Amino acid sequence: MSTCDFIDTFYAGFEYSIALSLCSFEKKIETVSLTISIIEPYLSVICILINILHFVILTKKSMRSSSINLIMAAVAIFDILTFLFQFKQIISHFIHASSPCLGRFSYWITLIDKSGFVIKDFSRRCSTWLFLSIAFIRTLIVRNPMNLKYKQLSNQPTAFYTIFGVFLLSLPSSAIQIFENNIIEIWQKTECQPQGELTYFIDVAEYFMRENAVLVKVAIIMDALISNIIPCFLFPIVTFLLVKELFKTEKSRKKLTKNSSSNHNDSQKTTKLVFYNTIIFFVAEFPLGVNTSITWFFMGAPGIMMIMSHFGNIFSLLLSANTSTHLVLCLLMSSQYRKTAKMVFSCGFELKKSQTTVASGTNNQQCKNCQAIIVSPV
Numbered sequence: 001m002s003t004c005d006f007i008d009t010f011y012a013g014f015e016y017s018i019a020l021s022l023c024s025f026e027k028k029i030e031t032v033s034l035t036i037s038i039i040e041p042y043l044s045v046i047c048i049l050i051n052i053l054h055f056v057i058l059t060k061k062s063m064r065s066s067s068i069n070l071i072m073a074a075v076a077i078f079d080i081l082t083f084l085f086q087f088k089q090i091i092s093h094f095i096h097a098s099s100p101c102l103g104r105f106s107y108w109i110t111l112i113d114k115s116g117f118v119i120k121d122f123s124r125r126c127s128t129w130l131f132l133s134i135a136f137i138r139t140l141i142v143r144n145p146m147n148l149k150y151k152q153l154s155n156q157p158t159a160f161y162t163i164f165g166v167f168l169l170s171l172p173s174s175a176i177q178i179f180e181n182n183i184i185e186i187w188q189k190t191e192c193q194p195q196g197e198l199t200y201f202i203d204v205a206e207y208f209m210r211e212n213a214v215l216v217k218v219a220i221i222m223d224a225l226i227s228n229i230i231p232c233f234l235f236p237i238v239t240f241l242l243v244k245e246l247f248k249t250e251k252s253r254k255k256l257t258k259n260s261s262s263n264h265n266d267s268q269k270t271t272k273l274v275f276y277n278t279i280i281f282f283v284a285e286f287p288l289g290v291n292t293s294i295t296w297f298f299m300g301a302p303g304i305m306m307i308m309s310h311f312g313n314i315f316s317l318l319l320s321a322n323t324s325t326h327l328v329l330c331l332l333m334s335s336q337y338r339k340t341a342k343m344v345f346s347c348g349f350e351l352k353k354s355q356t357t358v359a360s361g362t363n364n365q366q367c368k369n370c371q372a373i374i375v376s377p378v
Contacts, residue, residue: 004020004023004024004027007019007020007023007303009302010023010301010302010303010306011023011301011303011304012300012301013300013301014301019303022303022304022307023303025307026303026306026307026310029307029310029311029314030306030310032310032314033309033310033313033314036313036314036316036317037313039317040086040313040316040317040320041086041087041089041090041093042090043086043317043320043321044083044086044087044090044320045083045087045090046324047079047083047320047321047323047324048080048083048084048087050323050324050327051076051077051079051080051083051323051324051326051327052076052080053327053344054072054073054076054326054327054330055073055076055077055080056344057327057330057337057340057341057344058070058072058073058076059073060340060343060344062336062339062340063336063337063340064156065155065156066154067137067153067154067155067156067157067158067159067162068134068137068138068154068159068274069159070156070159070160070163071130071133071134071137071159071162071163072134072326072330074126074130074159074163075127075130075131075134075326076323076326078123078124078126078127078130079123079127079323081119081120081122081123082119082120082123082124082127082320083320083323084116084119084120085116085117085119085120086320088112088116092109101191101192101193105190105197105199105200105201106200107183107185107200109200110183110200110201110202111183113202114181114183114202117177117181117202118174118177118178121173121174121177121223121227122170122171122173122174124227124319125170125173125174125226125227126166126167126170128227128231128281128285129166129169129170129231130162130163130166131278131281131285132231132234132235132238133162133166134274134278135238135239135242135274135275135278136238137153137154137158137162138242138274138275139238139241139242139245140153141153141154142242142245142246143241143245169226170226172222172226173219173222173223173226173227176219176222176223177219177223179205179208180204180205180208180215180216180219181202181203181204181205182202182203182204182205182206183200183201183202183203184200184201184202184203185198185199185200186198186199186200186201187199204216224292227289227292228288228289228290228292229289231285231289232285232286232289232290235278235281235282235285235286236282236286238278239275239278239279239282242274242275242278243275246272246275272333276329276333280322280325280329281322283318283322284315284318284319284321284322285319285322287311287315287318288312288315288316288318288319291308291311291312291315292312294308295308295309295312
């Protein structure tokens with residue numbers, strides 16, 4: 001069904017010429033959105049594998065002393081959880097292709113779908129706030145290099161408190177989402193069971209729809225604020241502060257080039273790594289946040305909401321692709337990350353080999369010294 005067939009309904013309040021242009025645009029963007037819906041589940045498999053590798057590297061002993069690395073590892077976990085729902089769609093597609101009637105409308109499949117939606121939203125929300133916290137923590141450290149209190153923010157406890165805090169912040173919206181949607185059962189005829197069968201669907205809970213759906217509206221506004229609107233306002237602010245501090249420290253470094261130490265250079269690289277990650281995440285997250293936030297202003301025009309939904313799919317793909325850049329950026333910006341990644345790829349073989357070589361060289365030197373002592377005259 002095209003929105004052009006029911007212009008008055010889908011684009012209520014718009015002039016006919018504008019409504020006609022909008023429905024024509026909706027047709028075009030729908031094609032792109034449907035293509036993305038087909039591609040995204042398969043892209044999610046690649047993203048899951050990349051994030052697993054990213055997590056393994058970040059949690060190695062040499063990397064997990066930094067709060068930034070630990071928070072990035074948590075981001076990788078939440079990104080993996082986000083993509084699991086897409087991965088489930090691939091499995092469902094193959095199952096339905098081979099056995100179209102196998103558990104299509106069963107209670108357990110519907111429950112998995114409901115849980116998947118909740119986990120996906122929860123994980124994406126956590127990922128957003130954790131990335132914000134990374135940029136914020138790094139900004140505080142760079143702005144106060146001589147203050148021990150701020151310097152301690154780079155230690156492990158900061159990561160644990162931050163992850164736990166973000167987890168708690170994200171729980172209320174997910175809890176509301178769990179109660180907002182119910183699984184309902186309907187007896188109806190299907191292609192698999194012409195005589196009729198008990199089918200299950202996800203629907204908004206009846207008590208959420210009372211009083212002109214006031215609870216639904218409150219839930220939507222609350223979720224939009226926490227997941228999209230507030231991060232959309234904070235991302236530019238934190239990014240600006242980080243850029244400002246980056247320029248200040250770069251200027252100071254140029255003045256003290258001769259006295260610059262390796263620790264200072266490492267700190268600069270860490271700041272740049274956080275900055276580039278923040279910029280990329282902002283570019284991916286901001287459009288999705290704005291799109292989600294303004295969608296609900298067009299509840300009286302379903303056609304506009306459909307257009308926004310298509311844009312949401314496009315921006316969601318951009319956000320998904322963004323998660324795979326974290327590993328690449330870390331490889332480019334961090335020598336310690338590269339060294340750890342090399343050890344992971346080689347299963348520690350190269351490191352063990354080098355240690356054996358060093359030990360062998362030491363033993364040979366000791367033997368030569370012993371021989372020199374024995375041979376030397378008394």
